[in-house]
Amino acid sequence: MKIRKSTKYRNSTKTARPDNASMTWMLRYVAPVKGRMATLMALLLVTTACQLINPQIVQHFIDASASDGPVSDLIKLAGLFLGIAVLNQLVTVAVSYLGNDVAWRATNQLRADLLGHLLRLDMRFHNLKTPGEMIERVDGDVTNMSNFFAMFIVQIVGSFILLAGILGVMFTKNWGIATVMSAFTILAIGVMMFIRNLGVASSQTERQATAMLFGLIEERIAGIEDVQANGAVPYVMNRFFRAMKSVFQTGRKAWMMRVIPWNATVLLFTFAVTTVLLMGVHLYLKHAITLGTLYLFFQYTQMLNDPIEQLGNQMQDFQRAKSGMRRSRELLALKSEIEPGTKDSLPHGALSIRFHHVNFSYNEDERVLHDIDFHLHPGERLGIIGRTGSGKSSISRLLLRLYNVDEGVIEVGGVDIRELKLEALYRRVGMVTQDVQLFDGSLRDNLTLFNPRVCDDEILAITENVGLRPWIDALPEGLDTHLAAGGTSLSAGEAQLFALTRVFLTRPSLVVLDEPSSRLDPATEATLTRAMDQLLTECTGIIIAHRLMTLETVDKIMVLSHGQIVEFGLREVLAADPESHYAGLLRTDRQEEFA
Ligand SMILES: Nc1ncnc2c1ncn2[C@@H]1O[C@H](COP(=O)(O)OP(=O)(O)O)[C@@H](O)[C@H]1O
Ligand SMILES: [Mg+2]
Structure with missing residues (x-):
């Protein structure tokens, strides 16, 4: 368990940036799809034109039939109407296809950038964050943006073009009515912008309540074994009901606040339609306009509703996308404290280790x-007890550069590890920890960590060595056996052998x-100790152990206490010196001290 937390990342959410910087940042992701966006724009113009033209065809149709025009004209008009309606549908489908395509292309790149960045951030950062929160960052925030990427341009621009088109055509037909419609449009957009903010605060509370509920479920399911074994199901359910109640209450309020603005615009719209109709009927009765033109006014007024509503929705999406963007950029702006070096190569063969007066802390306080200073020659084995x-474990984490040292230098193969590329270090240095993580995949994938270049013979030879072979042979599908993530399909001991392989x-x-053998029974441990002996012939080894028996083959021993080396030397020399800590431990054999 990690209880103490570093303060380094706590205040990172306060580094907000101005919005126009957000926009240029967004353009980076949009740039690769700009060709598609241009096509999208062109298609949009086509649908807008179709939508504007068709009511005018109907207008002519009505006027022609009212004035007993020739039937052939009517048929032509009907055919034209049909053709344009079909074209409009086809283009609409293409627009929504392209819109989604653009959104996925643009945001997948962002998802990849975020995940890649997260995986490279240092352990101090990851110690502070839960997996749930990170999933929300990599997927949730980006999904909010994707709706925006897909539809923002399409709908905002489309809506404006359509509105401008409708009003433009109206001004050529009748100034008075066009003025009423324009006034209504401006008013409706204004009202909507103004009252839409009403719902923001309550929607935020609602999202918080939902996040709490999911957090609760995630945490309790992750600890299902403890929950069941302790008979805590009723308590968990009780907490769950309380969380659900809060989701319900905040949700209902948020919904009300969202519905009020919508109803207000519907009301406003009804007034507009009525006014336009009254004015139109008045003009018609004065014979100032034809029946067809009356229809056109009516139809165009109806058509105003959609773009106005879409503009409103887009404003909301825009708010969400903005906060998603802000959070994503904050995350991408975080720098890992582990800055890779430039050196790519280490000496061949087993590597030496040198710690020069290393001081280290997880957090400042x-x-x-304290002042860890020792040296191992290539091929030597060191046992650490304490x-x-x-x-x-902290020493091993430093060696793999999961954290930076505060003071001092660590050299591997004579090279300061801060000067090495991280891949160069990880290629040559391996670590087995007490927690073994299994991934969803076959046994082979889990052993090779999805590296297809490792051949089966190699795998089987090593499993033979560590004593895992009988277990694999007993599986009906052998290396192809599917393992579930989380490691519940292996016993703790098997998992350790697994990690060694x-x-x-x-x-x-x-x-x-x-502590490679902390969860093994004595018989398996003996097999393992023999195996390690063989496997370690070609490399330098550090073995942290809580049972002295595991350390019988090491060359040197380090005894640690409160972060200080209290003893370091050749095992045989220390064992022979009755004054040494190690000899004392061997004598009393108080193994449980190190359990
Ligand atoms: N991630 C961490 N954050 C803060 N403190 C830690 C962390 N990991 C270990 N510590 C602390 O560092 C000290 C040494 O831990 P560790 O190296 O894991 O000990 P060992 O492996 O010998 O049991 C302990 O006091 C522990 O509480
Ligand atoms: Mg440990």
Whole structure:
């Protein structure tokens, strides 16, 4: 469990940026799809034209039939109407296809950037964040933006063009009515913008309540074993009901606040239609306009509703997209404290290790390692012992550069690890920790970590060594057996053997084994100790162990206490010196001290 938390990332949400910077940032993701966007725009103009033309055809049709025009003219008009209606439908389908296509292309790049960035951020950051929160960042925020990418341009621009088209045509027909319609349009948009903000605060509370509910479910399902075993299901349900109640109450309020503005515009719209109709009928009765033109006025007024509503919706989406964008940019702006170096190569064969007066702390207030200073020659094996919390695992994390040291230098193969590219380090250095993570995939994929270049013979040879082979042979599908993520399909001991195989398949030149046998029974442990002996012949090894028996084959011993080296030396020398800590431990054999 990680209880203490670093303060480095706490206030990161306060670094908001101005919106126009957001826009240029967004353009980076939109730029690769600009060709498609242009096509989208062109198609949009076509549908707008179709929508504007058809009511005019109907207008002519009505006038022609009212004045007993020739039937052939009517048939032509009907045919034209049909043709344009079909064209409009086809183009509409194309627009929505292209719109989604553009949105996915643009936002998938962003998703990839976010996930890639997250995976490279240092452990101090990850210690502070839950997986649920990160999923929300990589997918939730981006999905909010994707609706925006897809439809914003299409609908905002489309709506404006349509509105301008309708009003423009109206002004050529009748100034008075066109003025009434324009006034209504401006008023409706204004009212909508003004009252839409009403719902923002309550929608935010609603989202918070929902996030709480999901957090609760995620946490309790993750701990299902403890929940069931302790008979805590009724308590969990009780908390769940309370969370649901809050979702319901905040949801109802938010819904009300969203519905009020919508109803207000509907009301406003009804007034507009009535006014236009009254004016139109008045003009018609004075014979100032034809029946067809009256129809056109009516139809165009009806058509005003859609673009206005869409503009309103887009404003809301825009708000959401803006907050998504802000959060994504904040995340991308976070720098990992682990800056890779430039050196790409380490000496061949087993690697030496040198710690030069290393001090380290996870957070400012408490130093975990004090002045750690030691040296291992290539091929040597070091056993580290010390009580829980004495800093053993911290040493291994530093060696793999999961954290930077506060002071001092760590050299691997004679190279300061800060000067190395991270890949160069990870290619040659392997680590087995106490927690083994399984991934959803076949047994082979889990052992090779999805590297298809590792052949089966190699896998089987190593599993043979660590004593996992009988277990694999007993599986009906062997290496093809599917493993579920999370590791519930393996016992803790099997998982440790599994992790060892995984590391040795990468043919490391330096291996850190962090309590590799803590969950094994004595018989399996003996097999494993023999296996490690063979596997470690070609590399330098650090073995952290809580049972002295595991360390019988190491060359050197380090005894740690409260983050300090209290003893370091050749195992045989220390064992022979009755004054040494190690000899004392061997004598009393108080293994449980290190459990
Ligand atoms: N991620 C972390 N954040 C803050 N403190 C930590 C973290 N991991 C370990 N510590 C603290 O560092 C000290 C050494 O831990 P660790 O190296 O894991 O000990 P060991 O492996 O010897 O049991 C302990 O006091 C522990 O509480
Ligand atoms: Mg540990």
